[in-house]
Every structure is written in C-alpha cells, then in structure tokens.
Amino acid sequence: MELRHLRYFIAVAEEGHITRAAERLGMQQPPLSQQIKAIERELDVQLFRRKARGVEMTDAGRAFLQEARATLGHLDRLAETTRRAARGEQGRLCVGVTSTAPFHPLVPRAIRAFRDACPMVALTLEECLSNESIERLRDERLDVAFIRISPASPGELAVVPLLEEAMVVALPSRHPLAQGQADSAISLRSLAGETFILYGPPGTGMYDATIAACHAAGFNPRVGNLAASTQQAPRIASTLSLVSAGLGISCVPASLQRLIIDGVVYRSLAGADCPRALLSLASRPGDPSAVVKQFIGAVRKAAKDFS
Known part of the structure; x- marks a missing residue:
C-alpha cells in the first residue's frame, strides 16, 4: 500500500461518492x-458499503480513516520539520557569551531577533571567557561565541568583527580621581601609579588591550593586589568586586557602566592612548x-545599527 492509496481512500470517505471523489482527485471513476x-x-476487510447513491463507511472504514488522516498528517509535519531544519529554523544552538558582552545592547538585541525569527x-x-569559548568551539562544545579577542587571534576559527567600543576606568568610589564631575x-x-585588576588571563581581549594601552601611554601597569603582583580576576563581577573593595582599578568596556555596583565609579579615559574593547562573533569555518x-x-x- 502506498501513500497515494490513503489519499484515494480519504477522498472517497469524505465525498461519500466514488465519482465525485474521482473528479476531486483528477482521475477516472473505474x-x-x-x-x-x-x-x-x-x-x-470491507471499508465501504456500496449504496445506490454512493458509498457508506463501515466501522472498519471509519477506523481506517482516522489512522489514514493521522499518517498523512504526520508525513506533512515531517516534511515541514525537514524544510524548517534545512532553513535553519529548527534545531539546537549553543552560544558562548563572554561575561562582558551582554551589557552591550547588540548582544541581547541580536539574540531576541534570532528567537523571534526562529x-x-x-x-x-x-558564559565563558573568550579563550574558553575558543577551546569549546574547537572541541565542538559550542556552535558560535561572542568573544573579546582580536579577529586575528583565534587561528583556524572564522571570526566576524562586530564592533569596537571605548573602555572606561572603574575606580573605588573613595579614590581621589572618582571625586570629580561624573562626566x-x-x-x-x-x-601609572595605580594597581590594575585585570580581567581574565593574558591572551584575552581586555587584558591585552589594557596592557597595550598602558605601554602606549609610556608605563608598565602594576598588576595585582597589595600583597602580590599576580592577581587576575576570572570574571568581570569579581573584577569589579575587587575594585569596590579598594584593591585596585580596572579598565572595562564602556557598556559595563550599566552595571551599578556599590563602591564603584566609572570615569571616561581621555587621549589617543585609550584602550578599545573589540566584540566579535566566532564560529567554525565551513x-x-x-x-x-x-x-x-x-x-x-543587528550589528549594522552600531557600526
């Protein structure tokens, strides 16, 4: 039995008349x-009782009609599911997001747009550090990731530069430089004489951008806390918590000013030496x-609105 036979049967069952069903199907009655x-x-089994003016379903015919409709309905859903998957409208997607990225409006806007479309x-x-996202992309544990690393850094990965934003300095609220006008x-x-709390390990975008900018400004930043010179904060929340505690200052993307933390004040940086924070989208090529x-x-x- 083929699927067309189910369609033939359904047409006869719905029309209650073989001639009318044949006309509906575009075929001859015999x-x-x-x-x-x-x-x-x-x-x-007998599916129809033949009558003078058409046909009437038997109990077996009614049972067969229910299953025939369900079978064709499932086939239609199967076909549509396959087409949606081919268009990228159905499936699974795992996205890595560096913890500073969601504070820029591009990221939530792009995710909302994708959710609306698919x-x-x-x-x-x-949530991953940029270097962690890169490793997970290579290991196929992520499908795509927002990262804060230069497009040239991830090697074999495909990287789409999205935007570049200024960085600001996060200061303890009692710091002398935090006492002036907010703007x-x-x-x-x-x-130059401050202790810098750097976000992430060397090789990540904001760490490297801060070091490079300090060198361009003519000094080597002192990295760490009062007791040691090797402290780095693994996440942006811990970075700003250390700043709030008065253990140092930190350069962060300007969009982080949306994150209000007691004891932390943000100030813009002036001059051509200011560090810049890159935001890119990484995936596996091909x-x-x-x-x-x-x-x-x-x-x-979504990124076109911020270019």
Missing part, C-alpha cells in the same frame, strides 16, 4: 473503484549547520 477494492483485498530552535547560552575624563597616564548560519546572519544584521 480506476479509483479498482484502487479501493485493492485496498480492501489487501486489508481483508522560535523552534532550542537555544542555550553559556570628567582622565588620562591613562595619570593611572560549519554546514543552517541554524548557525541563521544566527550569524541575525547578529550581522
């Missing part, structure tokens, strides 16, 4: 009658996933 009889022979994709977000900018060179392509497209489109 071949349709033969097909219905062939189905009955194969099932070894509501049937199961989306998972994982007053300070020079990076004026921070990834055949249509879902990944849909997500990259949504992020690229």
Whole structure:
C-alpha cells in the first residue's frame, strides 16, 4: 500500500461518492473503484458499503480513516520539520557569551531577533571567557561565541568583527580621581601609579588591550593586589568586586557602566592612548549547520545599527 492509496481512500470517505471523489482527485471513476477494492483485498476487510447513491463507511472504514488522516498528517509535519531544519529554523544552538558582552545592547538585541525569527530552535547560552569559548568551539562544545579577542587571534576559527567600543576606568568610589564631575575624563597616564585588576588571563581581549594601552601611554601597569603582583580576576563581577573593595582599578568596556555596583565609579579615559574593547562573533569555518548560519546572519544584521 502506498501513500497515494490513503489519499484515494480519504477522498472517497469524505465525498461519500466514488465519482465525485474521482473528479476531486483528477482521475477516472473505474480506476479509483479498482484502487479501493485493492485496498480492501489487501486489508481483508470491507471499508465501504456500496449504496445506490454512493458509498457508506463501515466501522472498519471509519477506523481506517482516522489512522489514514493521522499518517498523512504526520508525513506533512515531517516534511515541514525537514524544510524548517534545512532553513535553519529548527534545531539546537549553543552560544558562548563572554561575561562582558551582554551589557552591550547588540548582544541581547541580536539574540531576541534570532528567537523571534526562529522560535523552534532550542537555544542555550553559556558564559565563558573568550579563550574558553575558543577551546569549546574547537572541541565542538559550542556552535558560535561572542568573544573579546582580536579577529586575528583565534587561528583556524572564522571570526566576524562586530564592533569596537571605548573602555572606561572603574575606580573605588573613595579614590581621589572618582571625586570629580561624573562626566570628567582622565588620562591613562595619570593611572601609572595605580594597581590594575585585570580581567581574565593574558591572551584575552581586555587584558591585552589594557596592557597595550598602558605601554602606549609610556608605563608598565602594576598588576595585582597589595600583597602580590599576580592577581587576575576570572570574571568581570569579581573584577569589579575587587575594585569596590579598594584593591585596585580596572579598565572595562564602556557598556559595563550599566552595571551599578556599590563602591564603584566609572570615569571616561581621555587621549589617543585609550584602550578599545573589540566584540566579535566566532564560529567554525565551513560549519554546514543552517541554524548557525541563521544566527550569524541575525547578529550581522543587528550589528549594522552600531557600526
């Protein structure tokens, strides 16, 4: 029995008349009658009682109609599911997000746009440092990731630069430089004697950007706390907590000013030596996933509003 036989049967059952069903199907009445009889022979049951003005379903016919409709309905859903998957509108996606990225409006806007366009994709977000995201992409534990590393750094990965934002300095609220006007900018060179709390390990975007900017301003930053010179904060929340505690200062992306923490004051940096924070989207080159392509497209489109 083929799927077309189910369609023949359903047409006859719904029309209650073989001639009208044949017209609906675009075929002649005799071949349709033969097909219905062939189905009955194969099932070894009577599906219709022949009457003078049409046909009437038997109990077996009504049961067969219910299952035939369910079978064709499942086939239609299967076909549509397959087409959605091919378009990248259904499936699974795991996105790595460095902890500073969600504070820039681009990231939540792009994710919302993707969710609106592809509501049937199961989306998972994982917070990672940029270097962790890169490793997870290589190991195929992530599909795509927002990172704070130069596009040239991740090697074999495909990296789409999204935007570059200024960095500001986070100061303890009791720091002398925090006492001026909120919109007053300070020079990076004026921070030469400060203890810097750096976010992430060397090789991550903001760590390297801060070091490079300090060197360009003519000094080597003192990294660490009062007791040691090796302290680094693994996450941005711990970075700002250390600043709040008065253990040092930190350069962070300007979008982090949305994060209000008691005891922390943000000040703009003046001059050409100011560090810049890059935000990029990384993925595996040549990834055949249509879902990944849909997500990259949504992020690229959202990024145009910030270019």
